[in-house]
Amino acid sequence: MSVFSLKVDIVDNQFYTGEKSPLFTREEAQKARSFHSKLNGYQPTPLCDLTALAKEIGVKKVLVKDESKRFGLNAFKMLGGAYAIARLLCEKYNIDISTATFDTFRSAIKEKMTFATTTDGNHGRGVAWAAQQLGQNAVVYMPKGSAQERVDHITGLGAECIVTDMNYDDTVRLTMKTAQEHGWEVVQDTSWEGYTKIPTWIMQGYSTMADEAVDQMNAMNVKPTHVFLQAGVGAMAAGVLGYLVDVYGSDNLHSVIMEPELANCVFRSGVKGEIDNVSGDMPTIMAGLACGEVNPLGWPLMRSCTKQFISCQDKVAALGMRILGNPLGNDPRIISGESGAIGTGILGAVHYHAQRKQLMEKLGLNADSIVLLISTEGDTDVKHYREVVWEGRHPCFEG
Ligand SMILES: Cc1ncc(COP(=O)(O)O)c(C=O)c1O
Numbered sequence: 001m002s003v004f005s006l007k008v009d010i011v012d013n014q015f016y017t018g019e020k021s022p023l024f025t026r027e028e029a030q031k032a033r034s035f036h037s038k039l040n041g042y043q044p045t046p047l048c049d050l051t052a053l054a055k056e057i058g059v060k061k062v063l064v065k066d067e068s069k070r071f072g073l074n075a076f077k078m079l080g081g082a083y084a085i086a087r088l089l090c091e092k093y094n095i096d097i098s099t100a101t102f103d104t105f106r107s108a109i110k111e112k113m114t115f116a117t118t119t120d121g122n123h124g125r126g127v128a129w130a131a132q133q134l135g136q137n138a139v140v141y142m143p144k145g146s147a148q149e150r151v152d153h154i155t156g157l158g159a160e161c162i163v164t165d166m167n168y169d170d171t172v173r174l175t176m177k178t179a180q181e182h183g184w185e186v187v188q189d190t191s192w193e194g195y196t197k198i199p200t201w202i203m204q205g206y207s208t209m210a211d212e213a214v215d216q217m218n219a220m221n222v223k224p225t226h227v228f229l230q231a232g233v234g235a236m237a238a239g240v241l242g243y244l245v246d247v248y249g250s251d252n253l254h255s256v257i258m259e260p261e262l263a264n265c266v267f268r269s270g271v272k273g274e275i276d277n278v279s280g281d282m283p284t285i286m287a288g289l290a291c292g293e294v295n296p297l298g299w300p301l302m303r304s305c306t307k308q309f310i311s312c313q314d315k316v317a318a319l320g321m322r323i324l325g326n327p328l329g330n331d332p333r334i335i336s337g338e339s340g341a342i343g344t345g346i347l348g349a350v351h352y353h354a355q356r357k358q359l360m361e362k363l364g365l366n367a368d369s370i371v372l373l374i375s376t377e378g379d380t381d382v383k384h385y386r387e388v389v390w391e392g393r394h395p396c397f398e399g
Pocket of ligand 1: 075076077120122123189230231232233234235236237287288289291339340376377
């Protein structure tokens with residue numbers, strides 16, 4: 001007989017203090033959103049109210065922010081890269097961010113610039129997009145095993161794209177070294193000693209989507225009780241969580257950070273109370289989350305304001321992709337890629353689990369819960385999306 005089997009490890013954060021960060025605040029988020037909202041094609045992405053799914057799993061609301069609709073780029077990531085490049089140019093040419101637009105920068109830039117970065121796909125696509133909008137160059141490095149479709153999206157925006165034979169974290173080091181040799185500007189979404197300004201701006205840029213979500217929830221007259229955020233290096237999770245705890249108060253939000261078990265550096269760090277990185281190959285299907293080194297800038301906030309950490313199997317994300325792609329009742333369909341669907345997958349895995357009651361209790365989920373999730377990407381690897389959703393790869397049942 002086949003058995004429903006999905007592994008979801010949940011740990012409570014013993015180091016929770018609720019202490020907020022002055023870097024990731026409502027004020028900073030609104031600066032970023034004001035910049036983004038001046039870009040051509042800006043529109044808040046939908047916050048989908050999955051009423052039938054909420055009823056099925058026994059909570060009040062499941063709200064999913066659909067980032068596949070972000071500027072036609074199929075993921076949230078450009079919010080960070082574009083904002084960091086804008087702040088960098090403001091600093092270089094003494095421009096006020098509150099009035100800046102891409103037009104301002106295009107007329108201010110004196111010499112051709114090259115922006116360099118490492119990516120699993122989405123961040124590099126955002127940097128390539130911003131560079132193209134500004135008429136500048138981008139060089140994008142990707143780790144080994146990167147999907148050809150993700151490479152094509154980047155080269156399609158006029159950037160040079162190089163797939164290395166290294167994992168993500170070693171590729172970041174290679175990019176840094178090569179950029180230094182060539183005098184390129186590195187626009188990286190993780191930080192290290194002496195490299196904090198750009199990643200701070202990137203993280204602040206991500207909070208635009210949280211600011212939109214708060215407006216959308218206010219319009220529905222609801223406040224989230226739970227937020228589930230996925231982490232690669234944790235820049236998105238920290239940027240968004242920092243903003244949300246500033247708005248709602250840390251103690252009023254059951255915040256959970258989720259990762260694939262094959263790249264669970266934030267989870268391990270959460271258990272230890274200090275950064276505990278993962279090395280080697282990280283062959284998870286959640287390519288956007290396949291990072292082994294925690295962003296040190298975001299770590300203090302994740303340590304102080306996250307209530308729980310989750311590490312789960314790839315099959316969980318696959319379940320989430322299928323749930324969102326095949327909605328119940330009148331719920332809208334969301335095309336969610338591997339890294340986008342993990343949160344919905346966890347809700348599904350808990351619902352079908354033999355220990356459903358205990359897991360719901362552990363996560364503090366009940367009929368009053370209003371759960372905020374971010375589907376951070378659409379089908380950025382269409383071939384794999386179909387293998388999962390049509391062909392049933394990574395099934396929930398074993399045996
Ligand atoms: C789709 C998607 N979701 C989530 C993340 C995680 O972001 P971070 O690396 O900031 O934790 C990424 C990172 O690239 C991503 O591409």
